[in-house]
Amino acid sequence: MREDTGIELVGSKPTGSFLSCQSPAEVPCRGADRCAYFGKMPLDLALSTNTPTATLELRQAQRLGRPDCIAAFLVVRSGAFAAALPFVFTRDALMTFAESLDRIGPHVNGSASLVAHDGNDVVRFEAIPSGQLRIAGDLHETEGPGQHLQFNFPADWDGLPLFANGLQQLIAATA
Numbered sequence: 080m081r082e083d084t085g086i087e088l089v090g091s092k093p094t095g096s097f098l099s100c101q102s103p104a105e106v107p108c109r110g111a112d113r114c115a116y117f118g119k120m121p122l123d124l125a126l127s128t129n130t131p132t133a134t135l136e137l138r139q140a141q142r143l144g145r146p147d148c149i150a151a152f153l154v155v156r157s158g159a160f161a162a163a164l165p166f167v168f169t170r171d172a173l174m175t176f177a178e179s180l181d182r183i184g185p186h187v188n189g190s191a192s193l194v195a196h197d198g199n200d201v202v203r204f205e206a207i208p209s210g211q212l213r214i215a216g217d218l219h220e221t222e223g224p225g226q227h228l229q230f231n232f233p234a235d236w237d238g239l240p241l242f243a244n245g246l247q248q249l250i251a252a253t254a
Contacts, residue, residue, distance in 0.1 A: 122252060124245040126214070126234060132158055133232035135202065135214055137166070142253040148196060149173060149253050155202075155216065157230035162218050167196050170253055177246040185210045185236050204239075212236050 121141035125134065133156060140151035153166035172194055179191030183206040190205040202216040212234045220226035 122245065122249050124242060124249065126238060126242050128214075128232060128234045132156060133214075133234070137249075140249050142170075143167070146253075147171070149249070153200075153202070153218070155218065155228070155230055157232045160228060160230060162228045162230075164218060164220065166200060166202075168193055169196055170250070172196070173246065173253075174250055177243060177250060180204060180239065180243045180246070183212075185212075204234075212239065 121139040123136070123138050124140065125136040125138075128134070134154070136154040137151040138154060140149060142148070143150050147169050148167055149170055150165060150167045152163065154163045155161065176191050176193040179189070183189040183191060183204070185206065188206050188208055190203055192201050192203045194201045199219045199221075200217065203214070205213045205215060207213055213231060214234050215231040216229070218228045218230070
């Protein structure tokens with residue numbers, strides 16, 4: 080139970096190579112600051128590769144004050160490199176990303192990209208000719224000295240349907 084809102088969070092459950100946190104469809108909010116913006120519990124989605132050195136997470140994904148924008152805290156670890164930063168994208172970009180993920184597989188080459196609303200940051204899932212799933216992306220720091228991280232790591236196909244299901248839940252939760 081979260082003390083600031085009185086809302087019970089649905090726990091994270093490991094499933095294969097994924098950690099998926101399910102959110103109730105509608106949860107009444109008791110925290111005035113949270114209700115003023117969102118009205119629904121944020122979702123956490125995470126993809127890992129059965130290794131502690133490669134992961135991608137969208138934490139606390141939720142609709143912003145504008146109905147067409149979704150914000151999440153993006154956490155990426157790729158080998159010795161890591162990034163944790165806000166990631167804002169449109170609901171249309173999320174739907175396009177989810178649809179594209181449904182069309183790729185171990186025997187079907189292609190890619191799916193989630194592009195930030197400003198067009199600077201991108202996360203890509205690619206089915207490459209060798210049958211592997213590659214997670215890649217470009218992230219930019221908007222404040223400060225202008226850091227830039229390009230990442231690329233392999234992932235397991237087994238968890239992709241669960242991750243895609245989590246994206247569909249996020250689409251539904253932000254409608």
